[in-house]
Amino acid sequence: MSTQTRSTAEAILDGIGGAQNIASFTHCATRLRFQLNDASKADKEALDAIPKVLGAVPQGDSNYQVVIGGDVATVYDEINALPEMKGGGASDADIKAAARSKAKGKVPFMDEFFEYLSDSFRPILGVLLGASLIIAFASILDAFGIVDFRAEDKPASWFFVDAMWRSVFYFLPLMVAYNAGKKLRIDPWVPGAIMAALLTPEFLGLSENPAVQCVVNDTLGSEQCSIPIFGMTMQLPGYGGNVFVPLMMAFVAALVYRFFQKIIPSALHMVFVPFFTMLIVIPLTAFIIGPFGVWAGNGIGAGLSWMNDNVPFVFALAIPMIYPFLVPLGLHWPLNALMLVNIQTLGYDFIQGPMGAWNFACFGATAAVLALSIRDKDTVMRQTAGSALVAGLLGGVSEPSLYGIHLRYKRIYPRMLVGCFAGGLTVALLTLGSNGITTDAFVFTSLLTISVFSPMAKYAIAIAVAFVVAFLAVFITDYRSPEERAALKAAAAEEKDAPLADAPAESTAAPAAATAGTVTDISSPAEGEVIPMAEIDDPVFSAGTLGDGVGVIPADDKVYSPVTGTIVSAMKTGHAYGIKTESGVEVLVHIGINTVKMKGEGFAPAVKKGDTVGAGDLLATVDFDAVRAAGFDTTIVVAVTNTKSLAEVTPAGIKKATAGDTIITATR
Numbered sequence: 001m002s003t004q005t006r007s008t009a010e011a012i013l014d015g016i017g018g019a020q021n022i023a024s025f026t027h028c029a030t031r032l033r034f035q036l037n038d039a040s041k042a043d044k045e046a047l048d049a050i051p052k053v054l055g056a057v058p059q060g061d062s063n064y065q066v067v068i069g070g071d072v073a074t075v076y077d078e079i080n081a082l083p084e085m086k087g088g089g090a091s092d093a094d095i096k097a098a099a100r101s102k103a104k105g106k107v108p109f110m111d112e113f114f115e116y117l118s119d120s121f122r123p124i125l126g127v128l129l130g131a132s133l134i135i136a137f138a139s140i141l142d143a144f145g146i147v148d149f150r151a152e153d154k155p156a157s158w159f160f161v162d163a164m165w166r167s168v169f170y171f172l173p174l175m176v177a178y179n180a181g182k183k184l185r186i187d188p189w190v191p192g193a194i195m196a197a198l199l200t201p202e203f204l205g206l207s208e209n210p211a212v213q214c215v216v217n218d219t220l221g222s223e224q225c226s227i228p229i230f231g232m233t234m235q236l237p238g239y240g241g242n243v244f245v246p247l248m249m250a251f252v253a254a255l256v257y258r259f260f261q262k263i264i265p266s267a268l269h270m271v272f273v274p275f276f277t278m279l280i281v282i283p284l285t286a287f288i289i290g291p292f293g294v295w296a297g298n299g300i301g302a303g304l305s306w307m308n309d310n311v312p313f314v315f316a317l318a319i320p321m322i323y324p325f326l327v328p329l330g331l332h333w334p335l336n337a338l339m340l341v342n343i344q345t346l347g348y349d350f351i352q353g354p355m356g357a358w359n360f361a362c363f364g365a366t367a368a369v370l371a372l373s374i375r376d377k378d379t380v381m382r383q384t385a386g387s388a389l390v391a392g393l394l395g396g397v398s399e400p401s402l403y404g405i406h407l408r409y410k411r412i413y414p415r416m417l418v419g420c421f422a423g424g425l426t427v428a429l430l431t432l433g434s435n436g437i438t439t440d441a442f443v444f445t446s447l448l449t450i451s452v453f454s455p456m457a458k459y460a461i462a463i464a465v466a467f468v469v470a471f472l473a474v475f476i477t478d479y480r481s482p483e484e485r486a487a488l489k490a491a492a493a494e495e496k497d498a499p500l501a502d503a504p505a506e507s508t509a510a511p512a513a514a515t516a517g518t519v520t521d522i523s524s525p526a527e528g529e530v531i532p533m534a535e536i537d538d539p540v541f542s543a544g545t546l547g548d549g550v551g552v553i554p555a556d557d558k559v560y561s562p563v564t565g566t567i568v569s570a571m572k573t574g575h576a577y578g579i580k581t582e583s584g585v586e587v588l589v590h591i592g593i594n595t596v597k598m599k600g601e602g603f604a605p606a607v608k609k610g611d612t613v614g615a616g617d618l619l620a621t622v623d624f625d626a627v628r629a630a631g632f633d634t635t636i637v638v639a640v641t642n643t644k645s646l647a648e649v650t651p652a653g654i655k656k657a658t659a660g661d662t663i664i665t666a667t668r
Contacts, residue, residue: 559636
C-alpha cells in the first residue's frame with residue numbers, strides 16, 4: 001500500500017474517534033459510511049483537513065459520512081487492514097449492544113421524534129407553499145374588501161378558489177400518513193389508505209345516520225356525535241386537517257405491519273400483510289387513536305378558555321409559547337372552533353391576539369434564515385425561506401416555515417421561543433387590567449389583518465417585538481450547528497479536480513487529445529422529471545461536493561448510459577457507475593439515494609468495470625417499486641465529478657426528459 005493511502009486511512013480512523021468508536025462501517029460509490037458509538041468523538045475539522053477527504057458530513061445521532069470520491073474502495077480496504085481494526089476489539093454485535101446500552105437514560109428519542117415529524121412533512125412542502133400562497137392572495141382581496149371570503153353567499157367562483165387551497169389542508173392527514181409510513185420503512189400506501197378511510201363519504205355520512213347521537217360541547221359550542229358500530233360506541237369527529245392522528249396511527253400501523261411480515265411467508269406478503277394491517281388498524285384508529293387525538297386538542301381548548309377568564313396575564317404569555325408545539329401536531333385546529341364560538345357568543349375573540357405574537361416570532365425566525373441564506377449564497381434555502389416568509393407575512397400561515405425549515409434545524413426552536421415570550425410579555429404588559437387584545441373577525445394573523453385587532457397599536461407593537469427578537473436571536477447565533485456551517489464551508493472550499501467515484505485518483509487527468517473548448521453532451525439516463533442538484537435530498541450531492549449535475553426521478557425501470565465512454569467503476573450492488581469519456585469528462589450515475597443499503601436487491605447490472613458503452617446503452621434494470629417500498633428516494637443522480645477541471649458544466653434547464661435527451665453540457 002502507498003504511504004499516502006496508509007496515512008489517509010490512519011488519519012480518518014483517528015478523526016472518526018478510533019476503532020473502538022465504530023459500531024459498523026461500510027462504503028458506497030463515493031463515501032465511507034460509519035455508525036459511531038459516540039458521534040461527539042468525531043473531529044470534523046481534522047477529517048476535512050485530510051487531503052483525500054472531500055467532506056465530512058454528520059448525520060443524526062450516530063451516522064457519519066466521509067466523502068472520498070474516486071479512491072473510496074481502496075481507502076475502505078486500507079482502514080480495515082489497519083492493526084487497530086483487527087482482533088483485540090469487541091465484535092460488531094458487542095459494540096452495537098454497548099451502544100444501545102449507553103443510549104439508555106439519554107434522550108435520543110427527541111431527535112428521532114423531530115426527524116419523524118420533519119420527514120413526514122418535508123416531501124409535501126411544495127404543495128403546502130402553493131396552497132399558502134393562494135391563501136395569501138385570498139387574504140389580500142379580503143383585506144381590501146374586494147371579496148368577503150367568510151360570506152356564505154359569496155360567488156361560486158370564490159368557493160372554487162377555496163377548494164384550491166383547502167384540498168391541501170383538508171387532505172393533509174392522508175399525505176402525512178403516506179410520508180410517515182415511508183419514513184417508518186413500510187408500504188406507505190397502507191397508512192395512507194387507513195387515514196383515507198376516515199375521510200370517505202361513507203364515513204362522513206355516518207353523522208347523518210338515524211342511529212347517531214350528538215351532544216353539545218359547552219366549551220367549544222360544537223356538537224360531538226357518536227354512533228354504535230358492531231355493538232361499540234364510535235366517536236365521529238372531523239379529521240380534515242388533523243396531523244396528530246395520522247402520525248400516531250402510522251406508528252401503530254408500522255408495528256402491526258412488521259409483526260405480520262415476520263409471521264406470514266414472504267410469498268404472501270403483498271396481499272396479506274396490508275390486508276391484516278388495514279383490518280386491524282382502521283378500526284383501531286376510528287375507535288381509539290382518532291378520538292384520542294381530537295380529544296387532546298379539545299382539552300387544550302377548554303384549558304385555554306379557563307386561563308383567559310382566571311389568569312389573563314399568564315394566558316397572554318402561554319398562547320404564543322404553546323402554539324409552536326401545537327401547530328406541528330395539528331392540535332391547534334380545535335382552537336379555530338373556539339375562536340369562532342367566542343365571536344358568535346361574546347362578539348369578539350381573545351385568542352388570536354396573543355397568537356399573533358407566536359406567528360410573527362415564527363416569521364421573524366424565517367426572515368433570519370432568509371437573510372443568512374442570502375449572505376451564504378444558499379440558493380435552495382433562500383427559495384424555501386423566501387416562499388415561506390411571503391406565505392407567512394401575507395397569508396398568516398406558519399406551516400411552510402415550520403415544516404420546511406424550523407423542524408429541520410433544532411437550533412431554531414429555542415431561539416424562536418425567545419421571540420414568542422417577548423411578544424407574549426408585551427401583550428400582557430400593554431393590556432394589564434383590560435380584556436387583552438381582541439378581534440371581532442376570524443382571520444389569519446398577517447400584515448394584512450393588523451387593522452382588525454383592538455387596540456391595534458398595542459397589537460402592532462407586540463407582533464413587531466416578537467418578530468424582531470426572534471430575527472435577531474436566529475441571525476446572530478445562526479440556525480445551523482457548527483458542524484452544519486462547517487459542512488457548507490467545506491463544500492465551498494472543496495479541493496480542485498475531485499476524482500471520479502471509485503476511479504483511481506490519477507484518472508482525473510484528461511487525455512492528451514482533449515482540447516480546450518471540446519463540448520460533451522450528457523443525456524438523461526431515464527425518462528422522468530429533471531430536478532436541480534441542489535434539490536436532491538442528500539447533503540453531499542446537493543452541496544455539489546461530488547461535482548455539478550442534476551437529478552432524474554425515473555418513470556420506468558431502465559437506466560441507460562448518459563455518455564459514450566469507459567466504465568471505470570461499477571458497484572457490486574448495481575446502484576452506481578462511473579463513466580469516463582474520450583474527452584476526459586467523468587460522469588457518475590448514482591441510482592437512488594442511500595440505496596447502497598439495499599445491498600443489490602432490486603438492481604440488475606448490465607455492465608461491469610472496464611466495459612465500453614455508448615450513450616443510450618443499458619447500465620442497469622432497477623425495481624424502483626422495491627426501492628420505494630424500502631423507503632429510499634429513487635432519484636438518479638448524474639454528476640460531473642471532475643467539474644472543477646472543466647471550463648463549464650451547464651444543466652440544460654429542462655423539467656422533463658426522455659432517455660437520451662441532453663440534460664447537461666460539459667465544456668473543457
